[in-house]
Amino acid sequence: MYICQICKKSPATIHLTDIHNNVKKEVHICEACAKEKGFNIQTAANLPQLLGLAAKKGEGGKLPGTLPSALAAAVLPASKRRTEAKDTVCPVCGFTWKRFTEQTRLGCPCDYQQFGDQLRRLIASQLPPRASRNGPFHVGKTPARTDPAAAENIRTMRSLERRLRDAVTEQDYERAALLKSELDALAHEATGKVEDAG
């Protein structure tokens, strides 16, 4: 049982995970405070609201751990929050991340690759509590035409890549080296057999 981090009185019924600069932080707040911060509890994973809050970055940032800053951190990488100068354009549908945040719908399936980091954060913020933030996010079925073993391989490699990047950022080179050799072994095993289905 957690106590609300904003009012420090009521029991917290809303739990968010905020990964910022590779530090995982749990945010626990009560319903009343969530409402006051403009967070509609009935639609906790409502995308426009997540994005809307993210757009108001910097405003609610007085208290560390208040909802808007926590969500902004979950949705936008730190560099993007300071400067949104570089915005990749999807070659298939012409969408940019900015356009997605305006329309709240993506343009085509390739956007999941194009907007990798931003989308990954957005989706990670909606994962159920016990799911791994490093992925793979999908743990369900595979289409009939996709080889399940190949899909599993790609899943594992992407998770390893993600953890490797974290290790490098945290300058934990010992862990990084370990992850790298694991990744190389997998890639070697998969060569010739697997094409990235993404």
Add this chain to the structure above:
Amino acid sequence: MLVDDAPGKPCPAARRNIGIVISTRVRLARNLAGRKFPTHPDGSDRLEILSDIKRVVGTLPGGDAFAWRNIDEESPLECRLLVERHLISRELAEGSGPRAVALNPERSLGMMINEEDHLRLQCLMPGLALHEAYARTDRLDNQLSERLEFAFDPFYGYLTSCPTNVGTGLRVSAMLHLPALAMTRHIEKVYRAIIEMRMAVRGFYGEGTEAYGELYQISNQATCGKNEADIIDDMDAAIAAIVRYEERARARLAASERRQLEDRIWRSWGALRHARLMNTEEAMRHLSSLRMGLAMGLFTDIRPSELDRLFLYSQPAHLQRLEGRELEPGDRDAARAALFRKSLGGEMN
């Protein structure tokens, strides 16, 4: 027509079920690889996608039994009728461009084409039947995925137009009748519990609507980070918990406030049989009283299937269909009250 109740005949969509779980629904979101989502403003792929999917469905075993309707060619009234019967979503009804619905002969299994995603498979079953509804949807999905290239990424799962559906693309929901929890104001606690279980609560017509007739729709929030079986099992457990809660609230009311309870039921019966004007909200509240009365054995003067038919026909598009013409809201309230008086043996004038 997709909604083909003959006048004077029993309504095929009306059920005899008076339980707390009115219906369960399973929905899978799927898209074709390498094509723009239907939500892309240029919409150039839509017609081709619709004909591709239609062709493939025709080659499935039993695929020619699906009835197809192009929603862009249907009248607004017909579209609203399909929405009121939960056969299509409001988004599909109110969208634009080439889009369609396909439904099996029983109208329980269907597909929406070019809603927010290229393909949305859905199964609607009376009562609590999540596992069966999923099994039927899953079978159709497997058949389709042998013949169509779905947009799928091993890391993210099935790719969808809105990232809140990515992963399994699976949304399961149940329509619950919770009058005792609403009357005892315990519904707020239930709301909180549901949100803690990472599920969403909505009113009768889905997103953002009020809970008319003490009917609540609950659905899962997370579509990824969990597999299909866990999503369904968790929903099953959540529904079971809410049902137990409602049952306890009913038992408490029956024990301590039986007179008030009976008064509410008989007042509703009186209003339905005699009122001259009645809007949808009031109608659904009274019908909810009778439904609870039937379920608790406090009231027996109406057949469950007739009650269910009146729930359907008290909604605007159904009512206008019955009257055979468009009605202004004020005239609708009069027509609705007349329908109840006639159906429930109240006086005619």
